[in-house]
Amino acid sequence: MPRPPSPLIPGLIALLGALSLASLVIGPAPISTLAALKAFVSDEGAASIVVREIRLPRTVLALMIGWVFGLSGAALQGMLRNPLADTAVFGALQAAAFGAVLVIYSGLVGTLSWALPFAAIAGAMLSIALVVAVAGRSATIVVLVLAGLAVGSLAGAGTSLAISLSPNPFAVTEIVFWLLGSFEDRSVVHVGLSAPFVLMASLLILKASSGLRALALGEETARSLGTDVARLRGLIVAGAAIGTGASVAVAGSIGFVGLVAPHLVRPFVGYDPARTLVPAGLAGAALLLAADCAVRLIPSGAEVKVGVLTALIGVPFFLWVIARRRAELVEAPA
Amino acid sequence: MMRLEIRALSVDLGARRALQGIDLSLEPGCLTVLIGPNGAGKTTLMRAMAGLVQPSAGEVALNGAPVARMRASARARAIAYLPQGGTVAWPLPVESVVALGRLPHGEEPDRLPAPGRDAVAAALLSVGLAGFENRPATSLSGGERARMLLARALATQAPVLLADEPVAALDPRHQLIVLDGIKACAHAGATVVAILHDLNLAARFADRIALLDQGKLEASGAPEVVLTEARLASSFGIRARVATEDGRLLIVPQSPLPGA
Numbered sequence: 001m002p003r004p005p006s007p008l009i010p011g012l013i014a015l016l017g018a019l020s021l022a023s024l025v026i027g028p029a030p031i032s033t034l035a036a037l038k039a040f041v042s043d044e045g046a047a048s049i050v051v052r053e054i055r056l057p058r059t060v061l062a063l064m065i066g067w068v069f070g071l072s073g074a075a076l077q078g079m080l081r082n083p084l085a086d087t088a089v090f091g092a093l094q095a096a097a098f099g100a101v102l103v104i105y106s107g108l109v110g111t112l113s114w115a116l117p118f119a120a121i122a123g124a125m126l127s128i129a130l131v132v133a134v135a136g137r138s139a140t141i142v143v144l145v146l147a148g149l150a151v152g153s154l155a156g157a158g159t160s161l162a163i164s165l166s167p168n169p170f171a172v173t174e175i176v177f178w179l180l181g182s183f184e185d186r187s188v189v190h191v192g193l194s195a196p197f198v199l200m201a202s203l204l205i206l207k208a209s210s211g212l213r214a215l216a217l218g219e220e221t222a223r224s225l226g227t228d229v230a231r232l233r234g235l236i237v238a239g240a241a242i243g244t245g246a247s248v249a250v251a252g253s254i255g256f257v258g259l260v261a262p263h264l265v266r267p268f269v270g271y272d273p274a275r276t277l278v279p280a281g282l283a284g285a286a287l288l289l290a291a292d293c294a295v296r297l298i299p300s301g302a303e304v305k306v307g308v309l310t311a312l313i314g315v316p317f318f319l320w321v322i323a324r325r326r327a328e329l330v331e332a333p334a
Numbered sequence: 335m336m337r338l339e340i341r342a343l344s345v346d347l348g349a350r351r352a353l354q355g356i357d358l359s360l361e362p363g364c365l366t367v368l369i370g371p372n373g374a375g376k377t378t379l380m381r382a383m384a385g386l387v388q389p390s391a392g393e394v395a396l397n398g399a400p401v402a403r404m405r406a407s408a409r410a411r412a413i414a415y416l417p418q419g420g421t422v423a424w425p426l427p428v429e430s431v432v433a434l435g436r437l438p439h440g441e442e443p444d445r446l447p448a449p450g451r452d453a454v455a456a457a458l459l460s461v462g463l464a465g466f467e468n469r470p471a472t473s474l475s476g477g478e479r480a481r482m483l484l485a486r487a488l489a490t491q492a493p494v495l496l497a498d499e500p501v502a503a504l505d506p507r508h509q510l511i512v513l514d515g516i517k518a519c520a521h522a523g524a525t526v527v528a529i530l531h532d533l534n535l536a537a538r539f540a541d542r543i544a545l546l547d548q549g550k551l552e553a554s555g556a557p558e559v560v561l562t563e564a565r566l567a568s569s570f571g572i573r574a575r576v577a578t579e580d581g582r583l584l585i586v587p588q589s590p591l592p593g594a
Contacts, residue, residue, distance in 0.1 A: 081423030214437055216424055217486070220417040224384055225437045226410030271424035272444070 008268040012282035016063065019289045023059040024051050026296045058183035060191050061250060062289040062306075064198045066257055068243035070284020071277055073258020075205045075236045078212035078273025080144065083263065084321060087244045088255035088314070089145055090131045091152025092124040096248035097179055098155040098162075099123025104175065105162045117197055121245025127151045128237050181252035181307020183292050190250040197246030204239035205277065208232045212273035254307040256314020257284045263321065335362040336412060336493040338383060338401075338525050342392035345375075345382055352378040354549045355392070360527060362493070365520040367536040368529045369560075370546035371570050376529045377418065379546065380496050383527065384415040396494065410438035414492035418499040418529070420483045425470035428482050432457055435489030457485040460515040462508070476503040484512060488519065495519055497528045501535065513539045533574075537561055537583040545569060557583050567591055 024036045029050050031039065039047035040056070069087070076085040087093060103119040131147045159179070166172050211232040214222035219229050247254065261284035262276050269275045288310070295304045338360040345353040353375045360366050360383075368376045381387040383394050385401040394401045396412055404412070414435065422431055432454050433443035441450040458464050461481040466474075474482060480503045487495060497516060501509040509532075517539050520526035530536045536543055537557040544554040547569040553560045561583060566574040575586045 210442065213443065214434055216426060217422060217431070217434060217483070218417065218420060220381075220386065221415070221420060221486075223386055223406075224410060224413070224415035224417070225434065226406040227437075228406060270430075271426050272430065273424070275444070 006269050006279075008265060008279050009282065012279065012286060015286050016282065016289070019286055019293065020059050020063070022293050023062070023289055024055045026293050027055055028296075053187065054185075057186050057188050057191050058292060059289065061183050061186050061194070062292040063285045064191070064194060065247040065251055065254065066261075066285035066288030067281045068198045068201050068247060068284075069254070069257040069288070070261035071202060071205050071258075071281035072240035072243050073260075073284070074262040074273070074276045074280035075208065075212070076240055076258070077262055078276065079208075079215060079233060079236045081215065081218070082144070084145070084259070084318070086256065086259035087124065087128070087240050088259060089318075090128050090148040091150075091155060092127045092241065092244045093248060093253045093255050094152040094155040094159065095127030096120040096124040096245045097253050098158045099126075099245070100249050101159050101162050101175060101179075104171075105166060114193065117193060117246045117249035119245075120249040121197065121242050123155065124244040124248070125238065125241035127155060128241050132233070132237065177305070178252045179307075180305035181254035181310070182295075182303070182305045183251055184303055184305075186250065194246040194250045197242050201239045201243030201246065202281070204235045204242070208235040208239070209274045209277050212277075216271075216273060252305075252307055254288070254310050256310050256318065257288050259321075260314055260317050261287055263317075335523055336397050336525055337361060338494055338527075339395045339398075340379075340383070340392070341395065343379075343382060343389050343394060344391040345378055345387055346390040347378065347387075351390075352549050353382065356546075356551050358544055358551060358554060360525050362525045363520060363523055364541045365517050365526045365528065365539060366542045366544055367540035368527060368544050368546060369531070369533065369536050370552075374546040374569075375549040376546050377498055378549075380415070380498050380527065380529060383494075384413055384496050385409050386415070407438060407440075410492075411490070412492055413494040413496060414487040414490040416484055416487040416495075416497040416500055418502065420479075422471040422479070422483075425472040427468050428463060428471055428474070429454060429458070429467035431471045431482055432485045432489050435486040438490055438492075453489045453491050454485075457488040460488060460518070461485045462511055477505060477508050480504055481508065481512060484515075488515070492524070494525045495527070497526075499529050499531065501530065501532075509535060533561060533566075533585045533587075534583075537585060561585060 021033065024040060025031060025033050031047055031050060035047055036051050038044055039051040073086045077083055099119040099122050100116050103115050130151050131144060135144045135147045163172050163175060211227045214225040214227045223229050262280040264283045265276060265279035269279050291309050292306050295306050295309055298304050340356050340358040343353055343356040344351065356379060368379065370376050378387060382389060385404060388402055401409060430443045433446055436446060436450040436453065439450065441447060446454065461484050463481055463485060471482060484497065484500050487497065500516065501512050504512060513535060516526060516528060540557050542555060543557050543560040545552045545560050545565060552569055553565060561576060563574060563576050566572055571591050573588045573591055575588060577584045
């Protein structure tokens with residue numbers, strides 16, 4: 001029925017603006033808000049280098065990756081008709097990381113190569129497809145999570161094997177920190193490396209949006225309403241895998257944004273899976289950028305990795321959703 | 335007015351032949367009830383009618399056009415299908431769930447034009463759910479949910495309505511209300527097929543009954559022609575008394591037949 005336009009989207013965009021500004025200001029070099037803005041628009045020497053070349057790329061990366069994780073999470077939850085679905089739950093992050101680590105350890109490419117996102121995307125796609133295939137079409141969330149756990153563990157074991165066989169201890173340290181997930185020291189090259197894939201992932205997922213509505217009543221009903229369910233699954237799985245792979249390739253393993261973001265927006269936009277997508281993407285971007293600002297503010301010797309912070313927030317949230325919906329999760333088909 | 339013609343239809347599910355050589359013609363303005371023991375192939379036949387399962391041989395044709403080769407959108411406008419035991423994943427308002435029935439017309443649930451809104455209101459009224467518009471779908475009782483899902487199928491206003499066990503979860507009063515609604519839909523000109531397990535309801539509401547057993551059409555015709563004591567024994571494996579009371583067919587199952 002006709003719904004009044006939600007003030008959520010303008011609100012989230014305003015929040016993203018404020019967080020972006022904060023992200024340009026926060027950091028070890030003390031630069032005031034006004035100075036940061038001046039350094040951003042005109043050449044102010046060292047301040048401009050800090051703002052434009054260090055803080056701007058990490059801000060843009062956090063926005064892009066948060067957006068694509070929020071969007072993927074909302075799409076996967078809609079597709080599987082389950083509020084616990086997320087790329088992290090399916091082991092896609094570990095699989096993407098394994099893909100990237102394999103390429104790096106083959107010695108052929110460095111961490112700034114185009115081969116990296118492709119390898120990570122292949123890993124993510126393989127894991128999501130494997131989980132969906134193993135769990136089956138009418139799997140319960142328990143089966144899905146178990147399948148995700150198994151695939152994630154396998155990919156994690158592969159990564160551990162690659163690390164333990166590495167002859168170079170410095171490379172090992174570098175890769176372990178990279179796996180923890182961070183936007184520290186990322187440059188415009190990383191933005192360029194991931195942006196085309198994030199755009200492609202967004203287009204694929206948004207293309208599937210209206211079909212998600214019918215899927216709320218199950219696959220059979222959706223098909224009878226004219227929805228091409230196989231195409232819809234393909235679009236969402238490909239979109240989520242491309243988004244996850246590209247993100248892991250440039251920022252390492254950052255989980256649970258996609259799980260949390262849709263839950264944050266549903267009180268405002270309702271439960272229609274198609275209406276959740278864009279707000280969840282924006283909320284994901286806000287969440288990840290806020291987390292990246294937070295890690296810069298936490299007083300510690302080395303910067304806390306943003307992937308660690310999102311997991312510290314995301315996992316208790318995951319447990320809270322399970323506890324709240326325990327009864328229905330036992331029998332609910334995914 | 336759409337006529338659904340099933341010609342020499344066979345369907346394989348994996349290695350198993352689920353339907354074998356079914357010939358059946360379904361007329362507009364007529365409520366046909368499919369009956370048969372568990373596993374007889376009723377749901378498979380209905381899914382084939384809805385174009386959701388490919389025939390291995392033969393075809394289902396809608397006014398002469400094979401359903402399996404129709405464009406999905408055209409098929410969805412022509413055939414409304416209510417699967418058995420449907421669920422709703424999210425606590426959407428009842429009205430939004432019913433409005434999903436307008437998707438085949440290209441109408442999005444949150445931007446329904448006037449005819450779409452009228453169709454949704456009429457569907458809710460016909461299943462006795464007027465006033466439930468804003469209730470979350472997941473808060474409904476089993477019977478209310480079943481009626482909401484039927485309203486979703488009715489809201490499409492398709493010329494063909496296929497309902498798989500539409501009254502399985504309902505109490506007797508709502509069984510009668512819903513089947514009255516389905517029958518009214520048929521008498522308004524739709525081609526309607528419903529699967530029922532309650533033989534008395536089938537006898538009371540069907541214009542025509544089709545009896546399936548082990549993937550084959552055992553009989554079809556008026557209720558008194560199909561529902562005989564001999565057929566109930568051979569297909570359902572029960573001893574039953576078939577009587578007529580006030581001009582109405584009454585089936586009283588008495589005992590399972592040994593070895594059936």
